[in-house]
Amino acid sequence: MSRNGAPSFREDILESISNAPGVSGGEEAVRAILAEHARDHVDSLEVDPMGSLVARLSPGSAKRGPHVMLCAHMDEVGLMVTAIEKEGRLRFRRVGGIDPRILPGQVFRIGVGGTRGVVGALPPHLVPRAERDRVTAADDLYLDIGARSREEAEELVPVGAYAVFDTAYEAWGSTRKGKAFDDRAGCAILASLIQRRPPVPVTAVWSVQEEVGLRGAAAAARRVQPDLAIVLEGTASGEAPGAPPDEQYPYMGRGPALTVQDRSLMVHARLLDVIEATAQRHRVPTQWKRPGVGGTDAGRIAISGSGVPSAGVSVVCRYIHAPAAFLDIRDAQRAVTLIWNTLETLRKEWP
């Protein structure tokens, strides 16, 4: 694939951060991997008071251009252990949007040690007929780590421990399967972009707590005070057999999805024009993200300070917020190429 001078997408980073745990509020393991990578490429690197990772890069050219904040969130949806019963079972609450229907029978990795636990489900033989179609509320479910007592469980898993889907990153043709592509896909794209000195001043922010209310980016934007912001996301595909055409898009494998509007943001029209024109010029296929759905860090950055023109560029993923998400690896490079060249356009054309 033509990269039009852009850095290459680092799939190795995507793989390691997809496999690492990082539920909202517990992003340390993901941050450590990204910081280790960023260290060699950036002018300054710090962890802000909320835990977001902030890296500054000065431009490679003399004409400076606007200061651009590129942002991707490190956190993923998961569980938190809220109680340990005397028989050793763990009770939990969900962190972020998880459909309770994906939980029964699911395997999780719990706590810093990655203790394995399974979400128990009554065998069909023992389910009363009247309850067969009833969705079990998440709060009625539990994790079984094999412990026989509270004491045995507590040694490995304290109350407050986070749990993530026990999913391994794999290549299935051009599809990649893994957990937390929302938003480790964006994190890896951002990690790929900083490999080279950018055309404009860039502050890269890997934010925390997006899934619990777009919180990390709000604070980081105040710290960074950028002229512009582009948020990099893994967004939901609408594809499903039998779904009406207006619900099918965006599609995995058809290039980065551009946001016009979502529940958090009206994208800055002129910035969107720049991104779109850049995509056309560099023959990067793009598509529209479905308006009216979801919200991202861009919504918070846009209203920060005296306002920041903001946009969102996403890799379209199937089955986000579920144990095994999909993305098309070609879309990841396309996003790197698009953002890199957009920075180049901004250097020449902004404001």
Added chain:
Amino acid sequence: MATSGDRTCADWLRHITSLPGVPGQEEATARELMKAFRTVADRVERDRMGSVYAWIEGTAPEPRPRALLAAHMDKIGFLVRAIEPGGYLRLTEVGGFDSRTLPGKEVTVHSSPPMAAVFATRPPHLQKKGESERSIPLEELYLDTGRPEREVLRKVQVGTMVTLRQSPVELLGDRLAAPGMDDRAGIVVMLRALELLRSRRPAWDVVAVATVEEEFGVICLGARTAAENLAPDLGIAIDVSHGDMPGAREGDTVPLGSGPALSIGGNIHPLILEDLKRSAKALSMPYRVEPCPTGSGTDAMDIQIASSGVPTAVIGIPCRYMHTGVETVEPRDVDRCAHLLGHYLSELSPEWRAVEVLK
């Protein structure tokens, strides 16, 4: 605990649960099991329906009485029912799942070569209000292989086998969770029991049968046909019993780690049950009695009425979350079941018969 070669009980469980084999498609599993049984049996063969027989020859003079052990090698799974535009797969089940345990799970589509896939889910962002309060029946679920439609059409057809794709999960207390413990754990019990019997020869001939098509639901085909072929003097099925779980009533389950669950009821011959209890006591082994008021729901149901009637018993391995991808057993219970069987069979007198001659 004893080991087979270098393999511990947990090693065998990990290996044997990983083999595919929905009812009627046990071929690859049978070949692997023949290899495994050859390491412990005097003779291994297959019958015309596909069940695997592993023989331990007894020490009594011929014609020797014959004990049949049965554990089923098939495990629940799916068949491809339709291939949708886009390459999505619709399924029908073979054996009873609760469809509420399927969304988001990974599976293996046994095409050649095999492909992984996931049960697709709609992200919360795109769901309509109240959607997550409605359970999804299997007819509405579908698989996504992540592959282009043309590749799927080339490799997959209606009837292609699909099984849950979940590698064994190690839990505390050496507990092990994997799909297919039902009844591959029973196969491991037989492997270990034969290993014990080889060095402690019984008077009886013992035939351990890895049966086909227990989960299909019409009859326990492999058990029935094997019992007809072998006309055994007693039959013991080894299968999983519901382990202790929240939401289950006490009488319906046995605790994990509590040793063999010995069924009681019309499917069980009381004399065998008494002797099994005696063996457990002789081994100082814990056990539970599991009430089966209307039948055991195992191969023993069809063994009992085969031939001219066979006295039967059932040894249960406590297992949580049956018919999900995380069927959980304690290898220690599996070992105990094997030792119980080994002791019972090696103590069995050559004269023992269930038929009572009254006059």
